[in-house]
Amino acid sequence: MVKKIYFQSIFFSFFFIKEAFAAESGGMPQLNPEFWVSQIFWLILTFGIMYLVLSKLILPKISNNLESRKSQILENIEAAEKQREDSDAKLKEYDEIISKSKLEANSIFNQAREKALKDIGAKREVLDKQIDNEIAEAEKEIDVLRKNAPDKINKIAIETSSELLQKLIGAEVNNSSISAIVDDLSKRNGDKYYGN
Amino acid sequence: MAANPMSQFDVYRIGPEIKVGAFDISFTNASLFMILSTVSILLIFNLGSKKNSILPNKIQLLAELSYTFVSKMISDTAGSKAKPYFAFIFSLFMFVLFCNMFGMIPYTFTVTSHIIVTFVLAAFIFIGVTVIGFIKHGFGYLKLFVPSGVPAVLLPLIVVIEIISYLSRPISLSVRLFANMMAGHTMMKVFGGFVISLGIVGGWLPLSFSVALTGLEILVAFLQAYVFAILTCIYLNDALNLHH
Numbered sequence: 444m445v446k447k448i449y450f451q452s453i454f455f456s457f458f459f460i461k462e463a464f465a466a467e468s469g470g471m472p473q474l475n476p477e478f479w480v481s482q483i484f485w486l487i488l489t490f491g492i493m494y495l496v497l498s499k500l501i502l503p504k505i506s507n508n509l510e511s512r513k514s515q516i517l518e519n520i521e522a523a524e525k526q527r528e529d530s531d532a533k534l535k536e537y538d539e540i541i542s543k544s545k546l547e548a549n550s551i552f553n554q555a556r557e558k559a560l561k562d563i564g565a566k567r568e569v570l571d572k573q574i575d576n577e578i579a580e581a582e583k584e585i586d587v588l589r590k591n592a593p594d595k596i597n598k599i600a601i602e603t604s605s606e607l608l609q610k611l612i613g614a615e616v617n618n619s620s621i622s623a624i625v626d627d628l629s630k631r632n633g634d635k636y637y638g639n
Numbered sequence: 640m641a642a643n644p645m646s647q648f649d650v651y652r653i654g655p656e657i658k659v660g661a662f663d664i665s666f667t668n669a670s671l672f673m674i675l676s677t678v679s680i681l682l683i684f685n686l687g688s689k690k691n692s693i694l695p696n697k698i699q700l701l702a703e704l705s706y707t708f709v710s711k712m713i714s715d716t717a718g719s720k721a722k723p724y725f726a727f728i729f730s731l732f733m734f735v736l737f738c739n740m741f742g743m744i745p746y747t748f749t750v751t752s753h754i755i756v757t758f759v760l761a762a763f764i765f766i767g768v769t770v771i772g773f774i775k776h777g778f779g780y781l782k783l784f785v786p787s788g789v790p791a792v793l794l795p796l797i798v799v800i801e802i803i804s805y806l807s808r809p810i811s812l813s814v815r816l817f818a819n820m821m822a823g824h825t826m827m828k829v830f831g832g833f834v835i836s837l838g839i840v841g842g843w844l845p846l847s848f849s850v851a852l853t854g855l856e857i858l859v860a861f862l863q864a865y866v867f868a869i870l871t872c873i874y875l876n877d878a879l880n881l882h883h
Contacts, residue, residue, distance in 0.1 A: 470645070471645060471648070471821075472645060472646075472648040472649045472650060473648055473752070473753050473754045473755070473817070473821065474754070475650075476755075477650070477663070478650040478652075478663070478665070478667050478669065479755045480662040480663055480664060481650075481662075481663055481664045481665050481666075481667055481669070481670065482650070482667070482669050482670075482753060482755050482756055482759075483755065483756075483759050484662070484664040485664070485666075485667075485669065485670035485673050485674075486673060486750075486756050486759055486760070487759075489670075489673040489674055489676075489677045490673075490677070490730065490734055490760075492677065493677040493680060493681060493730055493733075493734060494726065494727060494730040496681055497680075497681070497684065497726055497729065497730050497733075498726030498727070498730070500685075501681070501684045501685055501688050502684075502706070502725070502726050502729060504688035504689075505684070505687065505688045505702055505703060505706045506706070507691070508688060508691040508699075508703065509703060509706065509707070511691060512691075512693055515693060516693075
């Protein structure tokens with residue numbers, strides 16, 4: 444209560460001490476009520492106008508600016524996030540495509556190799572068969588030639604020896620007796636000549 | 640004239656005497672600095688809100704930082720219910736801040752160093768807050784004077800103290816600002832006077848004091864504007880969210 448009365452007495456005394464302070468030039472100019480009304484009037488006028496202009500025109504604009512910046516930044520962050528996700532997905536896709544194509548290339552390569560191996564095998568078999576056939580034929584021919592060779596040699600031997608005898612003794616010799624001798628000789632020496 | 644440290648607070652008429660009835664509403668140096676403060680506030684914040692660029696320039700940054708500073712101060716102390724009063728508290732903070740800061744320029748006049756100015760502001764806040772309290776809570780607003788959890792024996796005393804403290808709000812609010820401004824400016828003037836009277840030999844000590852005091856006074860100018868605004872927020876908080 445004391446505090447209240449003290450302040451009240453100080454405060455309300457302000458209104459009644461105009462003369463006391465106006466007379467004293469060294470006092471506080473704040474307590475001189477000469478311009479109080481003027482100060483109150485100008486304070487209400489200037490502060491009121493400032494308040495109206497700030498609250499109706501300027502502050503909504505600033506708040507709008509702040510809001511729009513905030514929303515735009517949020518939007519940008521969202522867009523960036525989305526793009527990052529997109530690029531991540533694309534990267535994954537790309538990786539998949541690469542691994543897939545790698546596998547494909549591998550399988551194609553393997554197939555081609557198998558096919559080539561098969562072709563080579565088949566061709567070799569055919570060639571082998573051909574070669575075998577040719578060898579067999581050649582062997583047959585050789586056999587035939589070998590079988591026919593002694594007869595021909597005998598014939599040549601008979602003719603040669605009959606001509607030889609004719610020239611040597613000047614007489615006709617019976618071919619059959621010569622051939623008998625040649626047969627006999629070739630039978631005896633056949634092994635030596637042909638290795639049979 | 641300059642020797643008297645109180646003469647800087649003199650209010651004098653600029654131009655002719657204007658009288659409305661019995662009241663003298665002449666244009667004075669106080670009116671001049673009120674107009675200067677409001678015009679600079681409006682100019683700065685108009686420039687700061689004109690363009691809406693994603694990367695704000697300096698003046699836009701200043702305006703937006705002030706806006707968020709005051710809005711954070713209000714939401715921290717008075718909660719979200721105080722949003723409709725944002726413009727008033729913003730204007731109040733800026734007005735007091737600019738008046739204080741204009742007073743820091745040599746040869747200027749400090750509007751807030753006059754008790755009548757701060758008292759009108761404080762009285763308006765006090766009446767406004769009381770009216771808001773009664774509108775929001777009806778006679779339940781009187782529960783503000785009855786704190787909960789107080790023994791019944793002490794209650795009469797507490798209620799009286801609460802009522803006194805509530806009624807002294809406009810006085811403490813106005814005297815705090817006025818006295819801080821007046822004391823600081825008087826002290827600077829006194830030290831400035833010492834510099835002159837001690838001359839080139841001994842004047843250096845009070846001069847260094849003056850330099851330090853200027854820094855301190857700029858801090859006080861900001862701090863008192865902040866305290867004035869935050870106390871308004873606290874009073875508003877009492878009226879909006881009745882805690883007792």
